[in-house]
Amino acid sequence: MQFSPSPLQKQHFRNRDFYLKRDDLLHADFSGNKARKLHYFLSQEYLHVRRVVSYGSNQSNAMYSLSVLARMRGWEFIYFCKQIPSFLQQNPIGNYKAALQNGMKIYQSEDTNLSANALARKDTLVVQEGGRQSEAEFGLKILAQELQDDIRTHHLQNPFVFLPSGTGTTALYLQKYLQYPVFTCSTVADDVYLKKQWQMLEQNEEFFPKILDISQKFHYAKPSLELYKIWSELEQYTHIQYDLIYDVVGWRKLLEYWHTLQGDLIYIHQGGLLGNESMLERYKYKYGIIELLKDEKNEDI
Numbered sequence: 001m002q003f004s005p006s007p008l009q010k011q012h013f014r015n016r017d018f019y020l021k022r023d024d025l026l027h028a029d030f031s032g033n034k035a036r037k038l039h040y041f042l043s044q045e046y047l048h049v050r051r052v053v054s055y056g057s058n059q060s061n062a063m064y065s066l067s068v069l070a071r072m073r074g075w076e077f078i079y080f081c082k083q084i085p086s087f088l089q090q091n092p093i094g095n096y097k098a099a100l101q102n103g104m105k106i107y108q109s110e111d112t113n114l115s116a117n118a119l120a121r122k123d124t125l126v127v128q129e130g131g132r133q134s135e136a137e138f139g140l141k142i143l144a145q146e147l148q149d150d151i152r153t154h155h156l157q158n159p160f161v162f163l164p165s166g167t168g169t170t171a172l173y174l175q176k177y178l179q180y181p182v183f184t185c186s187t188v189a190d191d192v193y194l195k196k197q198w199q200m201l202e203q204n205e206e207f208f209p210k211i212l213d214i215s216q217k218f219h220y221a222k223p224s225l226e227l228y229k230i231w232s233e234l235e236q237y238t239h240i241q242y243d244l245i246y247d248v249v250g251w252r253k254l255l256e257y258w259h260t261l262q263g264d265l266i267y268i269h270q271g272g273l274l275g276n277e278s279m280l281e282r283y284k285y286k287y288g289i290i291e292l293l294k295d296e297k298n299e300d301i
């Protein structure tokens with residue numbers, strides 16, 4: 001199976017032009033960059049495989065995308081997570097709901113990594129948390145080739161790429177195959193963590209992307225009014241919805257460097273919008289709708 005190249009669109013935000021690679025539009029059923037990372041598993045025959053096993057959080061984009069892969073290939077999908085709150089079980093939303101609709105079998109486990117890897121056998125594909133695995137290289141090489149074409153078509157003179165990282169797998173393989181600089185930042189932990197992730201996948205440090213340092217740290221996936229403001233400002237002025245876990249932190253960091261990073265910025269929109277449903281619920285729970293609306297109003301004044 002092949003994906004058609006995703007569009008590259010010219011955008012404008014806070015007095016600067018930039019280019020947006022719309023990987024969120026890559027495939028209707030996959031969550032953005034997870035389609036790239038799982039592409040390999042769609043391109044091979046895999047006649048011996050009958051089930052796929054993975055683990056991670058109960059609202060993960062990777063979990064949802066794996067459920068799509070399993071459904072498309074007719075595989076069983078088994079997933080382990082630390083907690084499935086009873087409230088979520090009774091009121092499924094977001095990635096969790098969609099993955100269940102695709103036939104996911106989900107189990108709680110104290111040690112999710114151990115539980116998943118214990119099921120490894122000949123007919124079973126075990127995918128590490130967040131899709132951190134060497135097979136991701138296949139699809140990201142294709143993304144790098146698309147970007148080279150985009151850069152030529154749009155006559156970009158001095159291009160560089162920015163994308164926020166979780167495991168860092170996407171940024172790493174992109175830099176490996178792209179002649180232009182790739183910048184990223186961690187949304188999960190610090191720069192040391194990101195480097196460790198890369199070292200697990202790649203020996204040659206020349207392929208490592210450049211990390212944007214930031215003065216302030218954010219807790220992974222934790223609602224923050226500051227991040228929400230950036231998110232709604234982006235939507236208001238670009239009419240594009242970004243994801244509330246990775247993109248908001250990415251944009252927050254990118255804006256710190258907005259005037260110092262010279263050249264043609266290409267931002268990779270990695271999808272993940274299905275996950276916004278559950279994030280917005282958490283925002284409403286934490287701040288209340290009234291406060292969120294009030295904050296948006298204040299910005300107009």
Ligand SMILES: *Cc1c(COP(=O)(O)O)cnc(C)c1O
Nearest residue numbers: 061165166167168169170246272
């Ligand atoms: C998974 C994901 C990321 C992080 O990708 P990594 O390869 O783990 O760095 C970023 N953005 C979105 C929307 C994602 O779903």
